[in-house]
Amino acid sequence: MKSDPFLIAGTALKSRLFIGTAGYPNQQIMLDSLEASGAELVTMSIRRISLDSYSGSLVDLLNGRCRLLPNTSGCVTARDAILTAELAREALETNWVKLELIGDRETLYPDVEQLVPAADELVRKGFVVLPYCNDDPVTCQRLADVGCAAVMPLGSLIGSGRGIANPAAIELICTRSPVPVVLDAGIGTASDAALAMELGCDAVLVNTAIAKSHDPVRMAAGIKAAVEGGHLARLAGRIPKRTFAEPSSPQLGLVGT
Amino acid sequence: MTRLKINGVDEEVAATTVAQLLAARGIDPAARFLAVAINGTVVRRTLWEGAAIHAGDTVEIVRPLQGG
Numbered sequence: 001m002k003s004d005p006f007l008i009a010g011t012a013l014k015s016r017l018f019i020g021t022a023g024y025p026n027q028q029i030m031l032d033s034l035e036a037s038g039a040e041l042v043t044m045s046i047r048r049i050s051l052d053s054y055s056g057s058l059v060d061l062l063n064g065r066c067r068l069l070p071n072t073s074g075c076v077t078a079r080d081a082i083l084t085a086e087l088a089r090e091a092l093e094t095n096w097v098k099l100e101l102i103g104d105r106e107t108l109y110p111d112v113e114q115l116v117p118a119a120d121e122l123v124r125k126g127f128v129v130l131p132y133c134n135d136d137p138v139t140c141q142r143l144a145d146v147g148c149a150a151v152m153p154l155g156s157l158i159g160s161g162r163g164i165a166n167p168a169a170i171e172l173i174c175t176r177s178p179v180p181v182v183l184d185a186g187i188g189t190a191s192d193a194a195l196a197m198e199l200g201c202d203a204v205l206v207n208t209a210i211a212k213s214h215d216p217v218r219m220a221a222g223i224k225a226a227v228e229g230g231h232l233a234r235l236a237g238r239i240p241k242r243t244f245a246e247p248s249s250p251q252l253g254l255v256g257t
Numbered sequence: 258m259t260r261l262k263i264n265g266v267d268e269e270v271a272a273t274t275v276a277q278l279l280a281a282r283g284i285d286p287a288a289r290f291l292a293v294a295i296n297g298t299v300v301r302r303t304l305w306e307g308a309a310i311h312a313g314d315t316v317e318i319v320r321p322l323q324g325g
Contacts, residue, residue: 020325032324045324047292048264048317049284057319059290071324079297084298087319128263158325207325 004201004235008180009096009128009149015040016197017227018069018182018219021058022042029216031061037210042066043098045087054168059092071098076111085122090093097122097218098152098184099131108158108185110134116142123147132184135151135169137176144179146198151177151257152184152205155196159251164195174200190219190226197230198238262315275305278316292319 003105006013019039020061027099032044042062062068070088075081078101083098101118110133118240122129128149134138135153143151152160153173156162164170174181183196184205213219258269263278270279275293279286287303289310294317300308310316 020323022323022325024323043324044321046292046319047322049320055288058323059319068321070321072325083294083299083317084319087294087317087323089322090299090301091290091319095309205325236315 013040016203018205023211033216033220036217038224041069043069043071046084048115068092069098070133078114081118084144098126099129112139119148120146139171140173149179152182154185155183156186158185163188163192171199190222193223196231198233260312275308
């Protein structure tokens, strides 16, 4: 059983739900959803500013409410991902980074071949690296070996809402990982988040399932409850699955026998 | 005028330091949550005033945005 309270790189986090900030109907709904989710760790991207103007930033609104986790989303080369991480560290004054290295634009599948050395380099540069990775125990082990603070295997494709495609692989990763496991990508609704936690994940990262639901604030609250429920169930230990029925009422003293 | 590539676009600017470049772009150098890299290396905020830019440099100016 993993530590409870939840630590990443020695930092205690109050919530096991991380949320993304993209794709909400508007900024107020995003802020209200963040509030309802109880999330402490919140992801952002790093992008070129418009050359025409620089207006106020979303960070001004989020700063102080939560801990920001910049990502390297969209990067397809290790060089760009490392530079993006370094720019993020400068812009946000945090050495935490969600390392994304995309190998294929259509599936947004991680590029494992580049991911492990890029993670290694960022760790050496002093970053707390949380890599988005395949649901593959060997990849997760390699990432832990180079010093990643957590691993973030995908449940299914980013934004697909298809839940956890390979629960057995996620459970295996959770059983063997020396670092926290954060289920990243693919969550479609509350039950997917609960399942992730029941399989032994330490946390889940959700964006689209909340942002694109009909009522993001309510979905944020629902997924928060699911994460807590799934985590409690994992701690409690589920019953084994049986082939046949096992009566729950006493068998002695049945009326009419 | 100095010819640079700024955020992927070729530009001519009247600036010789990072701070001047930002000002010329209408970006307040005191604004928080900005970061600048020249030729793939981040220039720390504290060095913007004196950091020279040269013709042919590739400049990235970024900020955090929504993300997942």
